[in-house]
Amino acid sequence: MTAxxxxxxxAVDVDALRAIRLESLNLHPDCFSADPDIVGAxxxxxxxxxLSRGIWFGVRKDGALVAIAALTRPESKKINxxxxxxxxxxxxxxxxxxxxxxxxxxxxDVAAEEIDQITVTVNxxxxxAIKLYERHGFRIAGRIPRYIRVGNSLHDELIMVRAVSSSx
Ligand SMILES: CC(C)(COP(=O)(O)OP(=O)(O)OC[C@H]1O[C@@H](n2cnc3c(N)ncnc32)[C@H](O)[C@@H]1OP(=O)(O)O)[C@@H](O)C(=O)NCCC(=O)NCCS
Numbered sequence: 001m002t003a004x005x006x007x008x009x010x011a012v013d014v015d016a017l018r019a020i021r022l023e024s025l026n027l028h029p030d031c032f033s034a035d036p037d038i039v040g041a042x043x044x045x046x047x048x049x050x051l052s053r054g055i056w057f058g059v060r061k062d063g064a065l066v067a068i069a070a071l072t073r074p075e076s077k078k079i080n081x082x083x084x085x086x087x088x089x090x091x092x093x094x095x096x097x098x099x100x101x102x103x104x105x106x107x108x109d110v111a112a113e114e115i116d117q118i119t120v121t122v123n124x125x126x127x128x129a130i131k132l133y134e135r136h137g138f139r140i141a142g143r144i145p146r147y148i149r150v151g152n153s154l155h156d157e158l159i160m161v162r163a164v165s166s167s168x
Contacts, residue, residue: 006106009056024089124156
């Protein structure tokens with residue numbers, strides 16, 4: 001088995017990142033609150049801005065991105081000791097291989113250098129993702145009813161949190 005290498009993505013990844021992010025939103029509308037129309041309309045400069053801030057992480061297989069995730073930080077000083085894990089996606093043919101685990105471990109290590117706590121939100125029906133986050137120490141801190149609307153379906157969203165401070 002080849003080693004799983006997680007990388008922080010950079011400007012050269014802009015087109016591949018845009019493609020895999022849109023793929024995730026189009027294939028799994030229930031799993032993400034982001035709107036594919038809005039994300040699809042983002043300019044290259046907007047993508048490059050996120051990449052230059054180092055918020056995007058990914059795993060490649062045979063040179064192509066097969067998994068991505070982002071760690072965002074709020075600007076406000078009052079809450080910038082926290083971060084949000086988002087956009088977590090592993091392509092279908094790469095699932096169940098430990099890639100998701102490696103991505104989360106890497107992001108938690110990066111986060112622990114700068115912040116104290118990570119939040120992730122997840123569709124309450126997304127058992128696979130919930131199990132993944134629980135395996136990495138995230139615990140359910142709340143539930144927002146009817147948070148995501150896809151067509152006529154409404155889905156509850158869980159808020160999950162884990163500490164990443166050095167004392168953790
Ligand atoms: C959620 C998601 C990122 C999880 O990634 P994944 O690869 O499917 O999940 P896991 O790494 O947890 O693997 C799931 C299964 O593979 C198994 N597995 C994990 N690592 C493994 C390894 N190294 N070797 C063999 N099996 C492994 C797990 O035991 C688990 O099996 P189980 O469900 O029978 O217990 C992925 O399914 C996905 O992209 N889903 C669509 C988008 C989505 O829901 N994103 C999350 C938004 S909050």
